[in-house]
Amino acid sequence: MPATNRKFTLAARPEGAARRSDFAFIEDAVPSPAEGEVLLRNILFSIDPYQRNLMGNGSSEWPVIDIGAPMGGPTVAVIEESRHPGFATGNYVQSWSGWQDYAISDGSDLRKLDPDTAPLPTALGPLGLTGFTAWYGMTNVHEFKAGGTLVITGAAGSVGSMAVQLGKRRGLRVVGVAGGKDKVAYLKDTLGVDAAIDYKAEDFEEQVRRALPEGIDALFENVGGPIFPVLMEHFNTNAKMVICGTISDYSETEPPAGPNYLPRLISLIHYRFVDIKAFATPFVMHLMPEFLDEMTPLVVNGEITYREDLLEGFDSLPNTFMTLFDGTHSGKKLIVKA
Amino acid sequence: MPATNRKFTLAARPEGAARRSDFAFIEDAVPSPAEGEVLLRNILFSIDPYQRNLMGNGSSEWPVIDIGAPMGGPTVAVIEESRHPGFATGNYVQSWSGWQDYAISDGSDLRKLDPDTAPLPTALGPLGLTGFTAWYGMTNVHEFKAGGTLVITGAAGSVGSMAVQLGKRRGLRVVGVAGGKDKVAYLKDTLGVDAAIDYKAEDFEEQVRRALPEGIDALFENVGGPIFPVLMEHFNTNAKMVICGTISDYSETEPPAGPNYLPRLISLIHYRFVDIKAFATPFVMHLMPEFLDEMTPLVVNGEITYREDLLEGFDSLPNTFMTLFDGTHSGKKLIVKA
Numbered sequence: 024m025p026a027t028n029r030k031f032t033l034a035a036r037p038e039g040a041a042r043r044s045d046f047a048f049i050e051d052a053v054p055s056p057a058e059g060e061v062l063l064r065n066i067l068f069s070i071d072p073y074q075r076n077l078m079g080n081g082s083s084e085w086p087v088i089d090i091g092a093p094m095g096g097p098t099v100a101v102i103e104e105s106r107h108p109g110f111a112t113g114n115y116v117q118s119w120s121g122w123q124d125y126a127i128s129d130g131s132d133l134r135k136l137d138p139d140t141a142p143l144p145t146a147l148g149p150l151g152l153t154g155f156t157a158w159y160g161m162t163n164v165h166e167f168k169a170g171g172t173l174v175i176t177g178a179a180g181s182v183g184s185m186a187v188q189l190g191k192r193r194g195l196r197v198v199g200v201a202g203g204k205d206k207v208a209y210l211k212d213t214l215g216v217d218a219a220i221d222y223k224a225e226d227f228e229e230q231v232r233r234a235l236p237e238g239i240d241a242l243f244e245n246v247g248g249p250i251f252p253v254l255m256e257h258f259n260t261n262a263k264m265v266i267c268g269t270i271s272d273y274s275e276t277e278p279p280a281g282p283n284y285l286p287r288l289i290s291l292i293h294y295r296f297v298d299i300k301a302f303a304t305p306f307v308m309h310l311m312p313e314f315l316d317e318m319t320p321l322v323v324n325g326e327i328t329y330r331e332d333l334l335e336g337f338d339s340l341p342n343t344f345m346t347l348f349d350g351t352h353s354g355k356k357l358i359v360k361a
Numbered sequence: 362m363p364a365t366n367r368k369f370t371l372a373a374r375p376e377g378a379a380r381r382s383d384f385a386f387i388e389d390a391v392p393s394p395a396e397g398e399v400l401l402r403n404i405l406f407s408i409d410p411y412q413r414n415l416m417g418n419g420s421s422e423w424p425v426i427d428i429g430a431p432m433g434g435p436t437v438a439v440i441e442e443s444r445h446p447g448f449a450t451g452n453y454v455q456s457w458s459g460w461q462d463y464a465i466s467d468g469s470d471l472r473k474l475d476p477d478t479a480p481l482p483t484a485l486g487p488l489g490l491t492g493f494t495a496w497y498g499m500t501n502v503h504e505f506k507a508g509g510t511l512v513i514t515g516a517a518g519s520v521g522s523m524a525v526q527l528g529k530r531r532g533l534r535v536v537g538v539a540g541g542k543d544k545v546a547y548l549k550d551t552l553g554v555d556a557a558i559d560y561k562a563e564d565f566e567e568q569v570r571r572a573l574p575e576g577i578d579a580l581f582e583n584v585g586g587p588i589f590p591v592l593m594e595h596f597n598t599n600a601k602m603v604i605c606g607t608i609s610d611y612s613e614t615e616p617p618a619g620p621n622y623l624p625r626l627i628s629l630i631h632y633r634f635v636d637i638k639a640f641a642t643p644f645v646m647h648l649m650p651e652f653l654d655e656m657t658p659l660v661v662n663g664e665i666t667y668r669e670d671l672l673e674g675f676d677s678l679p680n681t682f683m684t685l686f687d688g689t690h691s692g693k694k695l696i697v698k699a
Contacts, residue, residue, distance in 0.1 A: 247624055252616075266631045278590075281619015286585055288623055293604045293639040301631040 028053045030093045031122040031340055036079040040348050045078065046094060046341045053125045056106045060127050063118055067099035068340060069147035070357035072268060072347050094122040094340070097152055099136065099143050110135075117146045122340050124361060134311070141323050148356040149185060149322045149329040150315060156267055156304055157185030158314045160243055161193065163307070164300050165263035169194030171240030176250060178216065179206035181329070181356035182267060186243045187214045188327050195241070198234045200250060206354055213328060222250050231257065243267060252284040258297050266301040331356040366391045368431045368461040369678055374417040378686050383416065384432060384679045391463045394444045398465050401456055405437035406678060407485035408695035410606060410685050432460040432678070435490055437474065437481050448473075455484045460678050462699060472649070479661050486694040487523060487660045487667040488653060494605055494642055495523030496652045498581055499531065501645070502638050503601035507532030509578030514588060516554065517544035519667070519694035520605060524581045525552045526665045533579070536572045538588060544692055551666060560588050569595065581605060590622040596635045604639040668693040675699045 027050040034047035056062045077095045079087035088095050098121070102114040107130050110116070115136040120126035136146050148154065167173060173190045177183040178199030187210070190197040199210040202223040210219040218234035221227065231253055238259040244251065245268050258264075291297050321327040332355045334343055340359055346352050365388040372385035394400045415433045417425035426433050436459070440452040445468050448454070454471040458464035474484050486492065505511060511528045515521040516537030525548070528535040537548040540561040548557040556572035559565065569591055576597040582589065583606045596602075629635045659665040670693045672681055678697055684690050 244627075247627060251627070252623065266627060278620035278622050278625050281621045282616035283619045283621050283623070284616050285590065285622040285626055287616050288626065289582075289585060289589070289604060289637075292637055294641075296639055296641075299627075299630055299637060301634055303632075303634075 026053070027051065028123055028125045029337055030124075032091050032093050033078060033088055034090070036087070036090070037075075038080060041075060041078060041341075041345055043341050043345070048338075051123075054127050056104055056127050058106050060129050061102050061107050061110050061133075062104040063100035063116060063120065063126055063128055063133075064103045064361075065098040065100045065118070065120060065124060065126070066361050067144055067147060068122060068337075068359040068361070069097040069151065069153075070340075070344050070347065070359060071096065071153070074344065075348070088121075093120070095119065096121050097147055099146050100126070115143060117151065122337075124337070141319060144331055144333060144358050145322060145329075147358055148181060148331050149327060150319060152304060153181045153356055154185050154318055154322070154329075155311060155314050157182045157189060158318060159302060159304065159307055159310065160265045160267040161186055161189040163310065164265045164302055165241065165298065167193060167195055167241045167263065170196070172196045172198060172235065172237055173241040173243065174198045174200065174235070174239050174254060175243040175245065176200045176254070177245035177268070177354075178214070178219075179209050179354040180245065181331075181354070183243070183245045184209075184214055184329065184354075185327065186245070186267070187216060190243070191215060200246075200254075201354070209330075209354075228253055238262075241265075252287070255284075255288060255291055255297075258291055258295050260295045262295065262297045264297060264299045266299065329356065330354070331358055334359045337361045364391070365389065366461055366463045367675055370431050370460075371416060371426055371428050373428070374425070375413075376418060379413060379416060379679075379683055381679050381683070386676075389461075392465050394442055394465050396444050398467050399440050399445045399448045399471075400442040401438035401454060401458065401464055401466055401471075402441045402699075403436040403438045403456070403458060403462060403464070404699050405482055405485060406460060406675075406697040406699070407435040407489065407491075408678075408682050408685065408697060409434065409491070412682065413686070426459075431458070431464075433457065434459050435485055437484050438464070453481060455489065460675075462675070479657060482669055482671060482696050483660060483667075485696055486519060486669050487665060488657060490642060491519045491694055492523050492656055492660070492667075493649060493652050495520045495527060496656060497640060497642065497645055497648065498603045498605040499524055499527040501648065502603040502640055503579065503636065505531060505533055505579045505601065508534070510534045510536060510573065510575055511579040511581065512536045512538065512573070512577050512592060513581040513583065514538045514592070515583035515606070515692075516552070516557075517547050517692040518583065519669075519692070521581070521583045522547075522552055522667065522692075523665065524583070524605070525554055528581070529553060538584070538592075539692070547668075547692075566591055576600075579603075590625070593622075593626060593629055593635075596629055596633050598633045600633065600635045602635060602637045604637065670695050672697045 030049050031046045035045045037045045074096050077088050098118050100116050100118045102110050116133040119132050173195040175183050175186050178187050179201040187197050187199055196217045198218045199216040200220045207219045207221045210216045220230045220234050235257045239257045239262050242264040244266050368387050369384045373383045375383045412434050415426050436456050438454050438456045440448050440450055453474040457470050511533040513521050513524050516525050517539040525535050525537055534555045536556045537554040538558045545557045545559045548554045558568045558572050573595045577595045577600050578597055580602040582604050
């Protein structure tokens with residue numbers, strides 16, 4: 024056991040995109056658990072776009088972490104020492120302790136993991152918050168009617184690709200939007216979308232028209248940015264939209280240059296009764312068991328597929344995180360091994 | 362009885378704001394009712410912003426009237442000849458027969474009016490579609506919690522002023538937004554708002570801040586345009602918005618110049634769970650009796666106040682209509698007497 028606890032703490036609230044200098048690397052003493060607590064050692068760190076929100080100064084209205092506190096986020100950890108009757112040394116758990124080697128927990132934020140049921144990294148991906156976000160957005164926000172056309176943005180990403188597969192399983196015609204030929208090929212060849220749209224292609228708007236001869240009944244919006252004003256013109260009357268993430272806007276501090284599409288969106292809500300809803304997983308975590316009951320066998324049996332990149336090294340956490348926002352990210356779920 | 366039936370018909374679909382040349386004046390023969398029909402003579406014509414939608418080429422997705430057909434809209438009419446058992450010559454009715462002297466009806470679109478219960482023009486204003494729009498938007502779309510702050514745009518207008526009074530009766534703190542000192546004085550002195558905001562004032566944004574120390578719990582949006590991006594920043598978590606009209610956008614064909622506030626609105630829906638709903642009165646007319654039961658005594662007894670301008674002359678219909686959109690309209694309900 025090393026003598027120190029490595030941490031990346033929040034050094035500054037970013038203006039716009041996060042930079043390396045917004046994180047400080049420090050080494051602390053390893054803490055000791057009190058009665059009723061455990062000492063956990065993080066072995067896998069989840070890298071997700073919403074973590075930008077935790078840093079503050081973005082679009083989010085959610086609580087942000089304090090300057091000097093460890094960067095937040097889900098991890099997989101092993102119990103190093105237990106003074107809690109519910110956990111034994113060597114147990115695996117999913118924790119929310121963020122970018123540090125060691126943390127203390129009273130157990131209330133821990134979910135026990137069985138590595139014989141599903142590989143540990145899935146607890147951060149298809150069987151973690153990533154999969155839960157897709158599942159909740161597809162299941163508990165709107166009633167999506169079988170046979171309708173569901174459009175999913177960021178469809179090749181870790182949340183979007185889950186949503187695509189859930190949409191197909193629920194009998195919808197699924198149209199995936201992604202950027203670049205590799206992602207489009209993944210949508211068609213692996214995920215089996217009914218149509219794919221490459222938003223980076225020059226004929227993007229023409230692709231949208233071709234893919235949506237009967238308009239949009241449901242939109243799983245996972246991206247934000249300039250794609251949406253093109254898509255929204257295809258909303259059918261009573262179209263449903265669920266906002267699961269607007270990654271391209273997480274770092275925005277000022278409204279972008281025009282044209283101003285807000286009046287048009289209001290008109291579409293007004294005249295086509297488009298119903299836009301959002302949710303936040305922190306408020307609905309009580310449905311996690313229901314999600315795991317449905318999804319665990321599907322993921323374990325390979326009926327639902329996923330992609331992940333396991334990257335080496337605690338030191339790489341800030342730079343790996345920043346790749347989510349610089350356009351180089353492949354769409355695979357990013358996990359860093361300590 | 363004149364030998365002819367004067368009509369203003371739709372000559373062209375406007376690009377942007379309606380112009381006089383979009384209407385044609387024609388004179389037809391007076392029609393004759395068949396068995397089961399009535400001949401009605403329009404005596405009062407309602408002038409409303411949503412009629413722009415009926416002309417086509419605007420934001421609306423609703424059915425538009427055909428070129429060559431009479432301009433649509435509600436009227437008060439008297440039965441000139443009846444071959445229908447439910448109507449007698451001399452009966453007063455509210456009809457939807459639009460800008461023509463005479464029309465035939467099978468009675469299914471007529472609402473009988475008793476001039477001894479309420480003045481006939483009220484059937485086009487506080488006890489007509491105008492009042493119904495305000496009542497429905499305040500009653501049947503969201504649950505507005507007493508004690509919360511309700512903002513109403515276009516608050517001095519015919520729909521907005523009804524909504525203000527209903528909001529006060531329902532125990533809300535009502536903040537009215539209107540343009541110019543006269544309208545603001547009307548809001549404060551006659552309608553009794555808790556705070557008024559003049560969107561034409563130089564210190565508009567400061568007025569918004571002063572009027573909303575505890576943010577917006579509910580927004581009755583009746584106007585559209587550049588006011589909304591300022592207001593939306595004050596949405597509280599779980600704020601409710603009902604879209605009852607976006608008059609400033611009815612004539613838009615292209616999105617206006619930026620900045621682009623759409624991403625910010627999406628963020629607010631995402632992070633503050635703002636719930637935006639719209640409705641269209643044509644689909645909810647079955648609630649008209651419930652509305653009339655509640656509102657008729659309040660209007661007749663003067664507990665709910667309203668303003669109207671009764672203008673003379675069938676010939677003035679197009680020009681009167683156009684004043685709704687040229688910035689000269691006082692906010693009073695406009696009614697034209699044949």
